[in-house]
Amino acid sequence: MNAKIRSCLTAALVALGTMAIVVVANWPNVLDAKAPAPAKTPARVIKAPTMTVHGCRLTLLPPDKPAKGDQEYVFAVEAVNTTDKPVHFDMTVAVRSTSLRSRFSRMPAMPREIWRQDCPVSLVAGETRVITVATGKKASALGAMPSPHVTVDGKHLHGSPLGIFQPLRRLRTPNGNVPIKAIKQVAALQAVRTRTGG
Amino acid sequence: MFRKPVAFGIAAGLALAAMVLTYASRRAAPLSARRAGPVLADCDGALEQLVIHYVPEAADIVTEAYCGFLSALPAEVTVHVVCPDAAAFDALRRAAGPVACTLRAVPTGHPMTTWSRDRWLSLSPPAGGHPVTLLTPRAEKAAAIWPERGGDRLTAGDIARTLGPDRAVATRSDLLFDGGDFVADDRCVFVTPSVAERNIQHTVADRSELVRALERELGRKVVLLDEAPPYHAGMFMMAAGDGVMLVGDPSLGREILGRSLPPGVMPPGADYTPRTQRLFDAVARRCAAEGYRVVRIPTVSGTDGRTYLTYLNVILDSRSGRRTVYMPVYRGAESLNKAAQEVWQDAGWEVRPVDCTASYVHFGSLRCLVNVLSRSG
Numbered sequence: 001m002n003a004k005i006r007s008c009l010t011a012a013l014v015a016l017g018t019m020a021i022v023v024v025a026n027w028p029n030v031l032d033a034k035a036p037a038p039a040k041t042p043a044r045v046i047k048a049p050t051m052t053v054h055g056c057r058l059t060l061l062p063p064d065k066p067a068k069g070d071q072e073y074v075f076a077v078e079a080v081n082t083t084d085k086p087v088h089f090d091m092t093v094a095v096r097s098t099s100l101r102s103r104f105s106r107m108p109a110m111p112r113e114i115w116r117q118d119c120p121v122s123l124v125a126g127e128t129r130v131i132t133v134a135t136g137k138k139a140s141a142l143g144a145m146p147s148p149h150v151t152v153d154g155k156h157l158h159g160s161p162l163g164i165f166q167p168l169r170r171l172r173t174p175n176g177n178v179p180i181k182a183i184k185q186v187a188a189l190q191a192v193r194t195r196t197g198g
Numbered sequence: 199m200f201r202k203p204v205a206f207g208i209a210a211g212l213a214l215a216a217m218v219l220t221y222a223s224r225r226a227a228p229l230s231a232r233r234a235g236p237v238l239a240d241c242d243g244a245l246e247q248l249v250i251h252y253v254p255e256a257a258d259i260v261t262e263a264y265c266g267f268l269s270a271l272p273a274e275v276t277v278h279v280v281c282p283d284a285a286a287f288d289a290l291r292r293a294a295g296p297v298a299c300t301l302r303a304v305p306t307g308h309p310m311t312t313w314s315r316d317r318w319l320s321l322s323p324p325a326g327g328h329p330v331t332l333l334t335p336r337a338e339k340a341a342a343i344w345p346e347r348g349g350d351r352l353t354a355g356d357i358a359r360t361l362g363p364d365r366a367v368a369t370r371s372d373l374l375f376d377g378g379d380f381v382a383d384d385r386c387v388f389v390t391p392s393v394a395e396r397n398i399q400h401t402v403a404d405r406s407e408l409v410r411a412l413e414r415e416l417g418r419k420v421v422l423l424d425e426a427p428p429y430h431a432g433m434f435m436m437a438a439g440d441g442v443m444l445v446g447d448p449s450l451g452r453e454i455l456g457r458s459l460p461p462g463v464m465p466p467g468a469d470y471t472p473r474t475q476r477l478f479d480a481v482a483r484r485c486a487a488e489g490y491r492v493v494r495i496p497t498v499s500g501t502d503g504r505t506y507l508t509y510l511n512v513i514l515d516s517r518s519g520r521r522t523v524y525m526p527v528y529r530g531a532e533s534l535n536k537a538a539q540e541v542w543q544d545a546g547w548e549v550r551p552v553d554c555t556a557s558y559v560h561f562g563s564l565r566c567l568v569n570v571l572s573r574s575g
Contacts, residue, residue: 011203011210018211023218044372049399100344104256106313106562107376108340110428110503144343158395 048078049159053152055083056123058091060148060159061130069140075148075159077131081123091119092151093133097143113149114142234331235322236417239383241439243573244517245275247330249304249314249357250568252281252290253346256312259557260567261293266552267524267564271299272517278360278571280304280314280353304360309349313562314569315432316376318354318368321417323572330572332358332368333415335375336401357571366571371415373397373408378430378566383437386419386488387412390431394422421488425480428503432565435481436510438545439521443490444510445482446497448475451507454496454537463530464507465559466500474499495541496534504561507531509538511554511563513570514547523547526554526563 047062061076073095081087094116098108115135123129139146148159248271250264268277277299281287287303294301321331332354341348354368374396381388394408402408405422412420427434427446434446452470459468482492498507513524523542527535539549554563 007203011207014204014207015210015214018208019214019218020211022212022215044401046400046403051399098340100340101560103344103346104253104259104311105560106311106316106566107429107504108344145340157399160400 049157051150051152051155051157052082053155054087054089055085056081056087056089056121058150058152058157060150060157070138073135073137073139073142073146075133077133077150078128079121079123079131080128081126084125086122086124088120088122089152091121091131093117093119094149094151095135095142095146096149097146099144108144111145111147112143114146234333234417235324237333237380237382237387238320238322238570238573239437240381240570241383241437241514242516243575245271245513245515245570246574247571248275248277248513248568249571250277250279251310251312251314251350251353252279252286253310253312254286254289257289257293259560260312261290262556263526263552263554263564263567264290265294267513267568268294268297268299268301270524270550270552271297272515273298273300274517275299276302278302278304278357280306280310280356282306282308282310304353304357306349306353306356308352309346310353311346311350313350313566314353315562315566316378316430317350317569319377319380319416320569320571328364329361330366332366332571334368334370335377336371336373339374339376339396373401373411373415376430377569378432380416381431381435381437382416382418383439385441386421387416388431388435388485389420389422390429391423391426392428421484423481423484425477425484427474427477427481427499429506429561430566432511433499433506433508434478434497434510435485436512436514438493438542438547439514439516440546441490442493442545443485444493444495444541444545445485446478446499446506446508446510447482447494448478448497448499450494450496450537451498451534454533455498455531459498460530463528464498464500464505466502466505469499469501469503493541493545496537498531498534505559506563507534507558508563509535509542511565512542513564513568516575521547522550524550524552524564526558527551528558529553529555 048059050057050059052058057080059078061078063075077091077093094113096111097114098111100108115137117133119131119133121131133148150157252260252264271277279287279290279301281290281303283305284303287305291301318332318334321333323330334351334354338347338351341351358366358368373393375393379390379393389412394405397408398404402411409420409422412422436444438444448470452468457470478497482494485492495509497509500506507528509525511526515522515524525539525542535551539551542549552564557563557567
């Protein structure tokens with residue numbers, strides 16, 4: 001009897017162990033188990049939005065690292081003259097930002113342009129230049145989610161927020177109904193957004 | 199003696215693992231591998247299952263609208279109430295009082311807002327089958343600074359988990375959007391310009407790639423609007439069935455309300471500028487170009503681009519040959535309410551007014567609060 005029980009227990013333990021190893025190793029991302037999980041094939045992320053004007057390719061460069069609130073808000077535009085002639089054009093660079101009416105409104109306010117500057121660009125044939133745009137303003141002074149924008153001849157390049165998110169203090173007020181794990185999930189979302197710039 | 203149970207255990211473990219993984223992968227299969235139907239039309243079929251969010255802290259914003267709406271729904275409708283906990287569900291039940299429809303709780307255990315519409319799009323089940331697919335956007339706007347909005351990102355999964363995989367599954371789109379960016383009928387789905395702005399050069403290379411991706415995911419012809427008033431589609435247009443599209447018209451709104459608005463109505467001030475009128479007219483022209491009979495309805499939009507006195511933010515129900523529109527109305531704008539009601543009646547819809555005075559100043563009305571999970575017929 002002892003031998004039989006031992007055999008059964010051994011079989012059961014091995015079965016459970018095998019199942020656990022195989023399931024853990026092959027577990028798919030189940031969106032509906034907890035949160036929308038990433039698709040198995042990574043979704044496309046265009047980190048550096050690009051447009052072509054006057055034969056020049058303009059790219060909003062992603063920041064090396066997220067700026068902190070007390071740092072100057074700076075972004076960069078790479079301009080590549082793909083023609084064999086000199087090119088001159090007027091570029092407008094701007095920063096848009098938004099704000100929240102309340103935690104329970106449907107949306108943040110419409111993004112507003114809070115800073116802009118005209119920037120004439122001259123490139124010789126084949127030249128590549130990185131234009132650094134320094135706003136002269138601290139990131140913390142630019143609202144909730146500042147994002148860079150470039151306009152040339154009515155064509156627009158919309159940037160994502162550069163990983164600079166200004167948490168509104170009242171949104172961070174501890175809420176008795178908010179479990180810690182949920183806050184951690186939001187923090188995880190922040191981390192993802194910061195990394196992808198999306 | 200020792201090898202036999204081990205071999206048997208390994209075999210049994212592999213078999214169990216196969217069963218578990220088959221079940222799990224069925225729930226997690228990407229949309230392309232699943233047989234999902236097209237995005238649900240706004241105007242066709244009888245309401246079957248609805249979803250609302252309820253958060254006690256936002257009771258002042260939504261309770262009046264919910265009570266008016268829930269008490270008007272027929273008994274055949276089930277309303278899933280996504281709420282942080284059972285106490286919140288009980289609070290809504292008490293506030294709603296006796297209703298004919300069935301209310302079911304979807305407790306989440308995490309922060310959330312009270313706006314259901316933008317969280318997901320409902321894709322019809324494959325012909326004659328199950329489940330419904332909740333297609334969530336790739337990310338929620340402002341989730342990084344807004345814990346409740348970060349929690350909103352999870353609610354499609356909460357609904358799918360509560361209903362079970364045979365009734366609902368949730369999957370994530372590669373695209374950025376709000377559910378309110380779309381208005382659909384059985385012919386096509388209209389998409390706001392903001393979807394282009396959010397996706398082009400961020401998730402797709404260009405406009406044509408975006409349209410292809412949307413058509414693949416939504417299963418209908420996509421009309422990507424070039425010009426439109428700011429904000430969501432349900433603020434300025436709504437499909438009324440039979441090839442009719444209702445489109446807002448600020449000039450009609452001004453004609454009825456007059457240039458000076460009643461006190462307390464439209465706090466940011468009305469936007470009657472020619473530029474805004476041109477954007478509404480551009481939508482009307484595009485709908486006509488797509489073969490729709492366009493009917494204009496009085497609308498007043500705010501100078502903030504978010505606040506709308508709109509009668510297009512509706513829930514439509516076609517049941518047993520009877521067409522009912524649950525239409526938002528606003529205190530202080532009675533003449534506008536009446537004019538809008540007449541437009542819907544002329545289009546063949548019986549109007550059930552729902553007071554959304556408390557919610558529209560928070561940038562949303564009835565359709566923004568209510569999402570439709572399934573329709574029948």
